[in-house]
C-alpha cells in the first residue's frame with residue numbers, strides 16, 4: 001500500500017441524481033485509493049450504472065463533489081476524460097468496423113503516432129485473443145469477443161483510472177476467469193479500477209474495498225471480510241417428505257424459519273461440520289426422517305437482507 | 320481538427336461497408352426521374368409550354384431531381400446519426416478527450432461528399448436520358464457550390480433530426496418534408512400553373528429559388544435574384560441546423 005497521504009484516485013462526496021423526479025442517487029460518498037480495485041455491489045436498478053456514467057463524465061450530477069484522477073468533475077471534465085477509460089455495461093464498439101479498425105480508430109483518437117499506434121493495436125489484439133477475428137466486422141463477434149474488444153479499446157490510451165460496469169455479467173465461467181485475470185494484471189501495473197457487479201463472489205475475489213449500493217444509498221463500505229463478518233445469511237436447508245415430518249422437525253429444532261409449501265426448514269449455519277452433525281443427531285433422536293439437505297453460504301441476497309432488512313427485488317439476474 | 324478527420328474517415332468506411340445509404344440516396348431520385356420524364360414527360364411538356372423553356376421537359380425537371388437527391392442524402396444521414404447515437408460507441412466517444420462535435424462533423428462531411436457523388440451520378444444518368452446542360456465552366460462551378468451548400472444545410476438539419484429522434488423511425492418526418500417540399504415548388508411544374516394557396520407557398524418556400532438557380536446555372540439561362548435568395552436560404556438553414564444539432568448533442572445522453 002502506498003502512503004495514505006496520496007490523493008485518492010476517486011473521491012466522491014454527497015453525490016445526488018434524479019431522473020424526472022425519481023431519486024436514483026441519494027447522497028453517495030466514497031474514496032478509491034490509487035492502484036486498488038473498488039467494487040460497487042448492488043442488484044439491478046440500484047444505481048450502479050448511473051454512478052459510473054456520472055463519474056466518467058457521460059452525464060451530469062444534480063449535486064455533490066467528485067474528483068477523479070485529481071481533477072474536479074464539474075470544472076475539468078476534459079482532464080478527467082484524458083485520464084480515464086470506460087467499458088460500459090453495454091458494448092461500445094463500432095459494429096460496422098472490424099475489430100482491428102475499432103482499435104485503430106481509438107489509436108487515432110488518442111493521437112498515437114502511426115508506428116506506436118500500430119504496435120499498440122497488434123499488442124492488444126494478441127493480448128485479448130482477437131488476432132484471428134481482427135479483420136472481421138465487430139457485428140459478427142460473440143458476446144465474449146465483443147467484451148474483450150471493448151476492454152481492449154478502453155486500454156489503448158493507457159488510462160490511469162478504469163471504470164468497468166458489470167464486466168462479467170453474461171459471460172461464461174471461462175471468460176469470467178479471463179476477465180478477472182486481466183483486471184488483476186491491470187492493477188498490478190498501477191491502474192485504479194472502479195467496477196460494478198451484482199455478484200458478491202466477484203467483489204470478494206477482486207476488490208480491495210466493496211461498497212454496497214441499495215436504492216441509491218451506500219448501505220455498507222469495507223473489505224470483503226468486514227462485510228461478511230456481519231452477515232448471518234448462511235444456512236442449512238432441510239427437505240421433508242410430508243407435513244408431519246416438518247412439524248416434528250420444527251418442534252425438535254425450535255427457532256427456525258419454515259416453508260410449509262415447500263416442506264422445508266432453514267437452520268442458520270456457518271458451514272461448521274461439527275454443528276451440522278449435531279443438528280442431524282438431534283433430528284435422528286426425535287425420529288424425524290430428512291429427505292434432503294443443502295448448504296447455503298451467504299450470497300448477495302443475504303448481504304442485502306442483513307444490511308437493508310429487505311431482500312433484493314430482482315433475483316433472476318443472479319443465481 | 321485531427322479528431323474530425325478521423326471521424327470523417329470512419330464515416331467513409333461506414334459508407335463502403337453499408338452501400339445501402341448510397342443506393343438510397345440516388346435510387347429514389349433516379350426512379351422519379353424516369354417516372355417524370357418517361358411517364359408524365361409528354362403531358363408536362365405541353366403544360367409548361369414552349370415559351371418558358373425551349374428545351375424538353377427533362378431539362379426542366381433535372382434540377383428538382385438533384386434537389387431531391389440532396390434531400391435523400393439528408394434522410395440517410397438522419398438515420399445514420401440516429402443509429403450512431405443509439406449505439407454504444409457514442410458513449411465511448413463522449414468519455415474520451417476528443418473534440419466534442421467531431422462525430423457530428425464526420426457525419427456532415429461524409430454526407431456532403433456522398434451527396435455530391437450522388438448528384439454527379441444522377442446528372443450522368445440524366446444526360447444519358449437526353450438531358451442537355453448548357454452552362455459554362457463558371458456556371459458549373461456555381462452549380463457544384465450551390466449543391467454543396469444545400470447539402471450542408473440539409474445535412475446539419477438532418478443531424479439535428481437524427482439526434483432528436485428516439486428511434487430510426489423517428490426521423491420519418493424529415494424524410495416526409497424533403498420528399499414533399501419539392502412537389503410544392505418549381506421542381507416539376509412552374510408555380511404559376513398551381514392554384515391559390517399552393518402557388519403562394521411554392522413561390523415562397525426555400526426550394527423554389529434553389530431549384531430556379533440550379534436550373535438557370537445548368538441550362539445557362541439568367542437566374543435573376545433567385546441566386547441570392549437560394550444562397551441566403553442555404554446559409555441560414557445550415558447555421559440554424561448546426562446550432563440546433565450542437566445544442567442537442569450537448570444534452571445528457573439518455
Ligand SMILES: Nc1ncnc2c1ncn2[C@@H]1O[C@H](COP(=O)(O)OP(=O)(O)O)[C@@H](O)[C@H]1O
Pocket residue numbers: 019020024042043044045046047048049050051572573
Ligand atoms: N436515463 C434515465 N432516465 C430515467 N431513469 C433512469 C435513467 N437511467 C437510469 N434510470 C433509473 O435509475 C435507476 C438506477 O438505474 P441504473 O443506474 O441503471 O442501475 P443499475 O446499473 O444498478 O442496474 C433505475 O430505476 C433506472 O430505471
Ligand SMILES: [Mg+2]
Pocket residue numbers: 045048049050089165166
Ligand atoms: Mg447497470
